[in-house]
Amino acid sequence: KTPIYILGIESSCDDTSASVICDGKVLSNIVANQEVHAKYGGVVPELASRAHQQNIVPVVQQALEQAKITKEKVSAIAFTRGPGLMGSLLVGTSFAKSLALGLQIPLIDVNHMQAHVLAHFIIDDATTPPPFPFICLTISGGHTQIIKVTEHFKMEVLGETIDDAVGEAFDKSAKILGLPYPGGPLIDKYAKLGNPKAFAFTKPKVGDLDFSFSGLKTGILYFIQKQQRINANFVEENLNDICASIQFTIVEILMDKLKNAVTQTNIKHIAIAGGVSANSEIRNRLKLAEKHFGWFTYIPKFEYTTDNAAMIAITGYLKYLNKEYADVSVTAKARLKV
Ligand code: KG4
Numbered sequence: 001k002t003p004i005y006i007l008g009i010e011s012s013c014d015d016t017s018a019s020v021i022c023d024g025k026v027l028s029n030i031v032a033n034q035e036v037h038a039k040y041g042g043v044v045p046e047l048a049s050r051a052h053q054q055n056i057v058p059v060v061q062q063a064l065e066q067a068k069i070t071k072e073k074v075s076a077i078a079f080t081r082g083p084g085l086m087g088s089l090l091v092g093t094s095f096a097k098s099l100a101l102g103l104q105i106p107l108i109d110v111n112h113m114q115a116h117v118l119a120h121f122i123i124d125d126a127t128t129p130p131p132f133p134f135i136c137l138t139i140s141g142g143h144t145q146i147i148k149v150t151e152h153f154k155m156e157v158l159g160e161t162i163d164d165a166v167g168e169a170f171d172k173s174a175k176i177l178g179l180p181y182p183g184g185p186l187i188d189k190y191a192k193l194g195n196p197k198a199f200a201f202t203k204p205k206v207g208d209l210d211f212s213f214s215g216l217k218t219g220i221l222y223f224i225q226k227q228q229r230i231n232a233n234f235v236e237e238n239l240n241d242i243c244a245s246i247q248f249t250i251v252e253i254l255m256d257k258l259k260n261a262v263t264q265t266n267i268k269h270i271a272i273a274g275g276v277s278a279n280s281e282i283r284n285r286l287k288l289a290e291k292h293f294g295w296f297t298y299i300p301k302f303e304y305t306t307d308n309a310a311m312i313a314i315t316g317y318l319k320y321l322n323k324e325y326a327d328v329s330v331t332a333k334a335r336l337k338v
């Protein structure tokens, strides 16, 4: 049987990424991060699309080189259609269309949020994919959702954030503390050295399986401002403890909702996906949940948590097997549901 090579292209936000997978196994997964946003405290859409334009060709070339294949070997091209920033999506979409046309191979459109979930189906000796049905907590810079997954492409949103995404909660809290963007990984880093019970932040009250993070952010802001009036060096002197306490509160919120989801659905196979699933505390707490609550948990490899093209390629591969191709008139979509 001839091997199937899928070239995946991701450009939905501020990472330009390309990946080649062969029969579901990753041969390369190149990610070019855009440093330019750090000093602005968030992603600047105009700068993101320009950086994608600059990075896309070298990133794709590197992905092919590292996979040791020529572009003529590629069976199909999968690209992120949405959701994301329009200017960023357009770069990947146009590039993927042209390349597919040039090589006369199928083009496959991929939903970025489905791809975060389907990253669990990358074939890898170190991980086992979750069995259907499973619950996936999808936590990223733009989304916070509890999804019931009954088939690869049958996903139902059971709950989601009514305001900020959890990644935003991390990044905005970090900004309050004077840390650069994206602050999530930095909070994680400093939290390792701090006391999670040092400061208490109020958890939001939102119904059912929905989330809300904007109140928490405001609570943190007021707390820090109040402390700084007493001691101007409050943040510097307590950075580790503040980070540990913020992270603890956020992870508590996530775990509370997951427990509710398990009670409601009676599904004990729990996966996490998206950039925030790189967080060490949520990873630890999920492992503990196997022991304490009898859950079966699925934690993606670190490199498949934040935005990457391997997850786009595996989703493209699953669609390729069903011959679900896109028409060349397909357009990028900033808003797209799972
Ligand atoms: O999935 P992703 O790469 O991009 C989106 O689709 O949004 O997620 C990025 C988000 C950012 O908010 C970033 O701060 C957060 O994931 N993040 C983390 C960690 N690593 C990335 N948040 C907390 N702890 C981490 N270790």
Ligand code: ZN
Residues within 6 Å of the ligand: 112, 116, 140, 141, 274, 275, 306, 307
């Ligand atoms: Zn993402």
